Amino acid sequence: MPETTTHDECAIHPTHIGGQALLEGIMMRGKYNWAVAVREPSGDIYTEEHDLISAKDKHAWLKWPVIRGIWGFYETMALAIKAFGISAEHAGETEEEKLSSKEIGFTMILGLGLAIGLFVVLPAVVTNLFVDSIDNPFTWNVVDGVLRLVAFFVYIWAVSRLKEIHRVFAYHGAEHKTIHAFERGLPLTTENIQRYGTLHVRCGTSFLLMVMVVAIAVFSLFPAKVILAAWGISGGGYVLPFNIVTRILLLPLIAGLAYEITVKWAGSRPDNPLVKVLLWPGLQMQRLTTAPPDDSMVEIAVAAMSLVVAREEAEAEARGQAPACVLEPIDL
Numbered sequence: 001m002p003e004t005t006t007h008d009e010c011a012i013h014p015t016h017i018g019g020q021a022l023l024e025g026i027m028m029r030g031k032y033n034w035a036v037a038v039r040e041p042s043g044d045i046y047t048e049e050h051d052l053i054s055a056k057d058k059h060a061w062l063k064w065p066v067i068r069g070i071w072g073f074y075e076t077m078a079l080a081i082k083a084f085g086i087s088a089e090h091a092g093e094t095e096e097e098k099l100s101s102k103e104i105g106f107t108m109i110l111g112l113g114l115a116i117g118l119f120v121v122l123p124a125v126v127t128n129l130f131v132d133s134i135d136n137p138f139t140w141n142v143v144d145g146v147l148r149l150v151a152f153f154v155y156i157w158a159v160s161r162l163k164e165i166h167r168v169f170a171y172h173g174a175e176h177k178t179i180h181a182f183e184r185g186l187p188l189t190t191e192n193i194q195r196y197g198t199l200h201v202r203c204g205t206s207f208l209l210m211v212m213v214v215a216i217a218v219f220s221l222f223p224a225k226v227i228l229a230a231w232g233i234s235g236g237g238y239v240l241p242f243n244i245v246t247r248i249l250l251l252p253l254i255a256g257l258a259y260e261i262t263v264k265w266a267g268s269r270p271d272n273p274l275v276k277v278l279l280w281p282g283l284q285m286q287r288l289t290t291a292p293p294d295d296s297m298v299e300i301a302v303a304a305m306s307l308v309v310a311r312e313e314a315e316a317e318a319r320g321q322a323p324a325c326v327l328e329p330i331d332l
Contacts, residue, residue: 012184013183014268015182016030017305018179019179020083020175023038024038024087025039025171025304026171026301027083027087027304029052030311030312031052032051032311034083035047035049035304039296040091041091046090049307049308054075065256066260068256069257069258069260073259118151118155120244120248122151123151124144124240127143128240130143131143144243145212145219145220148212149212152209160288169290169291170291172198172289173198173290173292173297174193174293175301176198176203176290177194177293177298178298178301178305180197180200182309188305190298193301194298198286198290198291198293199287201262201270201283202262202263203289203290205290207263210258210261210262215250224243262282266278266279
């Protein structure tokens with residue numbers, strides 16, 4: 001057996017491995033594969049893994065800054081639908097409780113539509129009632145952005161009160177705790193993992209909040225008034241629909257910029273003072289989207305992580321590379 005590396009002997013190594021909370025389960029994603037672990041009604045742990053095939057491997061331009069964030073967001077959404085389908089299939093006790101992949105996909109699309117309505121259309125409509133978008137475009141964009149942030153906070157707070165969602169948030173906490181332990185080179189035992197907090201700088205919650213902030217900047221700089229004037233449009237009735245449509249069309253660009261800030265830059269510099277200040281609001285937001293997990297939830301996170309780590313180690317060995325830290329066998 002390899003010599004054990006202790007916490008003090010091994011520095012923190014930010015990892016590319018990330019995860020996602022599911023229905024009674026967790027998905028972990030590495031460079032070469034992604035794995036799902038779900039607690040079945042019987043108490044057993046169901047696991048499933050798949051190779052990770054990305055178009056980035058075939059098209060170099062998909063790795064360009066900003067574009068990689070846009071494409072990564074698309075791949076993440078597609079993978080989320082697949083992972084949720086697996087968890088829904090194995091978490092339900094009865095056939096009526098189990099959701100098909102089509103039902104999961106429809107739910108995700110419906111959720112996306114709801115998000116656009118709640119975080120794009122509604123703030124724009126309310127802002128338009130109080131601020132003139134033609135004479136005061138900058139003020140209009142700022143008020144619209146603030147209302148969007150308020151809607152986001154209220155929505156997260158409201159759903160966190162639901163019992164079923166709270167369990168998903170607890171699995172979210174288990175995912176973060178497990179990644180913390182892995183980044184420190186510790187054996188992935190329940191005892192080691194439970195020592196850490198549920199907040200992490202590379203969380204999707206922080207990413208979404210950064211999207212909201214970047215959106216305010218992008219929309220404020222977007223020359224909507226100039227474009228409308230060039231088209232010969234000056235009537236207020238056209239401005240609101242134009243603002244809503246452009247906000248939806250600019251979402252991929254905003255997601256790409258937020259990815260560069262949150263994942264590529266901040267995610268690799270967790271101890272940077274500026275990063276800590278920049279990501280502090282997102283970390284505080286995670287107090288709503290994560291919850292302390294019980295040991296059984298941590299076991300699920302470890303089960304998913306173990307499949308990804310095993311693949312990473314196998315690929316490293318095949319290439320004659322040594323892992324940054326030597327880990328003890330993962331304890332399930």
